Amino acid sequence: DSQHSLENMSDPYSSDPPRHAVLKPASVKPFNAETPPFLLVEQFITPNELFYVRNHLPVPQIDPETYELEVEVEGSNKTVLLTLDDLKKFPKHTITATIMCAGNRRSEMTKEKPVKGLNWGPAAVGNATWAGVRLRDVLKKSGINEDDKKWKHVQFEGVDFDPTGKTYGASIPFWKAIDKRGDVILAYEMNGSPIPRDHGFPIRVIVPGVVGARNVKWLGKITVSENESDSHWQQNDYKGFSPSTNWDTVDFSKSPAIQELPVISAICTPSANEVVKVQDGHILVKDLGYAWSGGGQKIVRVDVTVDGGNTWHIADLDCQDAAEPPQHWSWTLWSARIPIRSGIRNVEIWAKAVDSCYNTQPETFRNIWNLRGVLNNAYHRVPIKTQ
Amino acid sequence: DSQHSLENMSDPYSSDPPRHAVLKPASVKPFNAETPPFLLVEQFITPNELFYVRNHLPVPQIDPETYELEVEVEGSNKTVLLTLDDLKKFPKHTITATIMCAGNRRSEMTKEKPVKGLNWGPAAVGNATWAGVRLRDVLKKSGINEDDKKWKHVQFEGVDFDPTGKTYGASIPFWKAIDKRGDVILAYEMNGSPIPRDHGFPIRVIVPGVVGARNVKWLGKITVSENESDSHWQQNDYKGFSPSTNWDTVDFSKSPAIQELPVISAICTPSANEVVKVQDGHILVKDLGYAWSGGGQKIVRVDVTVDGGNTWHIADLDCQDAAEPPQHWSWTLWSARIPIRSGIRNVEIWAKAVDSCYNTQPETFRNIWNLRGVLNNAYHRVPIKTQ
Numbered sequence: 001d002s003q004h005s006l007e008n009m010s011d012p013y014s015s016d017p018p019r020h021a022v023l024k025p026a027s028v029k030p031f032n033a034e035t036p037p038f039l040l041v042e043q044f045i046t047p048n049e050l051f052y053v054r055n056h057l058p059v060p061q062i063d064p065e066t067y068e069l070e071v072e073v074e075g076s077n078k079t080v081l082l083t084l085d086d087l088k089k090f091p092k093h094t095i096t097a098t099i100m101c102a103g104n105r106r107s108e109m110t111k112e113k114p115v116k117g118l119n120w121g122p123a124a125v126g127n128a129t130w131a132g133v134r135l136r137d138v139l140k141k142s143g144i145n146e147d148d149k150k151w152k153h154v155q156f157e158g159v160d161f162d163p164t165g166k167t168y169g170a171s172i173p174f175w176k177a178i179d180k181r182g183d184v185i186l187a188y189e190m191n192g193s194p195i196p197r198d199h200g201f202p203i204r205v206i207v208p209g210v211v212g213a214r215n216v217k218w219l220g221k222i223t224v225s226e227n228e229s230d231s232h233w234q235q236n237d238y239k240g241f242s243p244s245t246n247w248d249t250v251d252f253s254k255s256p257a258i259q260e261l262p263v264i265s266a267i268c269t270p271s272a273n274e275v276v277k278v279q280d281g282h283i284l285v286k287d288l289g290y291a292w293s294g295g296g297q298k299i300v301r302v303d304v305t306v307d308g309g310n311t312w313h314i315a316d317l318d319c320q321d322a323a324e325p326p327q328h329w330s331w332t333l334w335s336a337r338i339p340i341r342s343g344i345r346n347v348e349i350w351a352k353a354v355d356s357c358y359n360t361q362p363e364t365f366r367n368i369w370n371l372r373g374v375l376n377n378a379y380h381r382v383p384i385k386t387q
Numbered sequence: 388d389s390q391h392s393l394e395n396m397s398d399p400y401s402s403d404p405p406r407h408a409v410l411k412p413a414s415v416k417p418f419n420a421e422t423p424p425f426l427l428v429e430q431f432i433t434p435n436e437l438f439y440v441r442n443h444l445p446v447p448q449i450d451p452e453t454y455e456l457e458v459e460v461e462g463s464n465k466t467v468l469l470t471l472d473d474l475k476k477f478p479k480h481t482i483t484a485t486i487m488c489a490g491n492r493r494s495e496m497t498k499e500k501p502v503k504g505l506n507w508g509p510a511a512v513g514n515a516t517w518a519g520v521r522l523r524d525v526l527k528k529s530g531i532n533e534d535d536k537k538w539k540h541v542q543f544e545g546v547d548f549d550p551t552g553k554t555y556g557a558s559i560p561f562w563k564a565i566d567k568r569g570d571v572i573l574a575y576e577m578n579g580s581p582i583p584r585d586h587g588f589p590i591r592v593i594v595p596g597v598v599g600a601r602n603v604k605w606l607g608k609i610t611v612s613e614n615e616s617d618s619h620w621q622q623n624d625y626k627g628f629s630p631s632t633n634w635d636t637v638d639f640s641k642s643p644a645i646q647e648l649p650v651i652s653a654i655c656t657p658s659a660n661e662v663v664k665v666q667d668g669h670i671l672v673k674d675l676g677y678a679w680s681g682g683g684q685k686i687v688r689v690d691v692t693v694d695g696g697n698t699w700h701i702a703d704l705d706c707q708d709a710a711e712p713p714q715h716w717s718w719t720l721w722s723a724r725i726p727i728r729s730g731i732r733n734v735e736i737w738a739k740a741v742d743s744c745y746n747t748q749p750e751t752f753r754n755i756w757n758l759r760g761v762l763n764n765a766y767h768r769v770p771i772k773t774q
């Protein structure tokens with residue numbers, strides 16, 4: 001009705017969905033919020049209502065009855081339109097995958113030197129079971145030959161749009177989209193329910209092992225192309241730079257778009273300056289943190305230290321699924337029992353993870369600092385008090 | 388003749404091939420030697436006679452006329468025997484790929500705390516053009532269905548053997564062996580010539596992106612299996628451990644075999660304590676070093692600093708081939724022009740590389756130290772004198 005239209009004109013966010021009260025907002029319009037860290041590591045599968053939300057624009061209202069996904073093959077006159085029912089006729093494929101924001105843990109990098117971006121803590125990440133249809137199957141049905149060397153990228157457009165009418169967009173390399181082991185799906189379910197509005201209802205492309213920004217929500221269009229998406233978010237955002245690059249010298253065309261994310265870990269409990277009990281000369285921290293690596297790599301070890309690296313302790317990898325690299329898409333939850341020298345009251349816990357390529361985390365934010373505050377995978381360092 | 392047999396009995400290394408005089412031996416029997424670093428970075432393709440040699444055992448003498456490669460499918464009675472002529476009937480496939488020893492740069496880690504292993508400098512690595520037949524084609528021809536979930540590993544056995552008769556052996560995951568984009572080849576040529584004896588004549592399996600130890604030379608047998616190779620080198624060597632793990636506590640079954648190597652870079656010229664000229668307030672170093680990452684990841688940036696990370700300078704990536712990740716198998720050669728504050732006489736050049744997954748190198752050896760001295764990918768730090 002006209003009342004509703006007026007509201008929308010004055011505030012395009014007025015029809016955003018309700019959110020769980022425990023989510024901690026980094027911004028409200030658009031809505032961006034993370035899970036409280038202690039809740040994040042309680043469960044291997046993050047419940048939908050606790051899953052971090054990263055929206056660039058207002059949440060669109062989509063009628064599943066009239067929804068259509070457009071598939072375009074560039075340079076041909078071929079355009080395929082698929083309804084939800086059409087999509088659901090493809091074989092159903094289910095994966096469990098962690099999605100992480102490129103800016104996760106940005107608040108730590110900002111302390112080194114200010115960066116531009118939402119002030120995320122360590123919980124702009126979650127692990128869910130996604131079900132839908134293989135992008136590979138849809139592309140092949142749309143006439144794409146997987147061995148055609150012409151195709152370099154697959155572009156995605158959301159139906160969410162900015163005040164000028166521009167929609168959110170991103171792309172991934174063609175090889176990832178078409179690869180048998182790529183496991184890219186057009187997901188219609190998140191943890192057994194239709195994908196919630198905040199997470200992309202009715203269709204979100206899930207690109208496991210790849211930064212959240214390419215996992216486009218409210219998917220409206222897929223384009224098979226020789227080129228990357230020309231969207232702001234593909235070209236002028238979500239890229240890494242040298243610590244020496246500043247806003248006067250940055251040239252976004254010089255860095256590649258972030259796709260697979262590097263190895264990372266984070267300590268979720270205890271939180272900074274929390275008092276932790278010492279028993280039998282040890283602190284025992286259950287559900288201490290998570291670790292994950294992009295590209296389907298598996299976490300093979302997490303090391304923790306409370307003496308600045310003089311002695312390292314091997315963490316227990318408590319929850320990890322059975323998938324083998326390069327298709328290990330889920331995070332690992334870990335805990336540790338760490339000896340504490342008697343009389344020590346203030347310690348700093350450091351954590352670092354190693355993945356199945358034996359890549360490991362850089363030690364400090366100082367040498368990976370970048371102006372957009374992305375790729376915040378330095379050792380996590382949390383000061384605590386012991387008692 | 389009997390004279391020759393007696394020689395072999397007294398010294399199994401007596402029939403090893405002659406080697407180029409500039410190779411710097413890390414051990415003589417077995418022969419292990421690296422390229423002088425300044426020569427290494429002069430050319431994108433490492434000449435055969437300068438390519439580092441990593442032999443675990445005496446070099447076998449193989450008659451190409453009678454050579455046969457055995458292909459076994461475990462649990463079936465199928466064994467295929469392929470002569471060199473049989474192999475050459477498969478389509479020829481050529482790749483350019485860097486091969487690196489797991490122990491490359493070990494001499495730097497040893498300085499942190501002693502480790503067991505050959506004392507490699509930064510040149511136990513080389514880049515060559517390899518031609519042969521796709522392992523994938525040979526396996527399919529041998530009756531292997533690439534989608535059969537039963538197969539987990541492909542084992543390789545050399546014909547080189549130790550005094551007890553045990554041959555060298557290793558394995559790689561089945562997915563890598565069969566993957567379209569895996570580019571694993573049974574190579575019979577290295578840089579356009581038959582593979583030299585030191586590098587595996589007549590057939591070496593080239594597993595691009597994967598540690599040298601799995602690129603088995605003098606290939607005698609391939610086994611498609613549910614299990615890894617049970618060789619010493621697969622099970623009890625070539626694995627990474629925590630800095631806290633020592634020879635009393637190590638359990639080799641607890642770490643995965645190294646396959647894809649992590650991102651690395653090294654400075655090859657200037658060498659330690661070399662005097663470098665300052666011109667217009669800068670040092671200019673051509674052919675300064677190489678950078679590489681396993682898993683087909685491409686180097687996207689190399690940063691250098693001469694003031695301990697206060698300021699970083701972006702290196703020029705001079706030589707890099709056009710292959711895109713995850714099939715970028717070659718290294719990158721880089722150089723840099725670095726400003727030097729006037730009056731400074733002693734500086735330390737540090738280098739770190741970033742790959743297309745935005746993984747980067749750890750800062751110090753201290754926190755990646757491991758008892759076998761493998762995976763030596765901390766920042767390279769070279770002290771020089773300026774003039």
Ligand SMILES: [Mo]
Binds near residue numbers: 100102212213
């Ligand atoms: Mo993100």
Ligand SMILES: [Mo]
Binds near residue numbers: 441487490
């Ligand atoms: Mo090696």
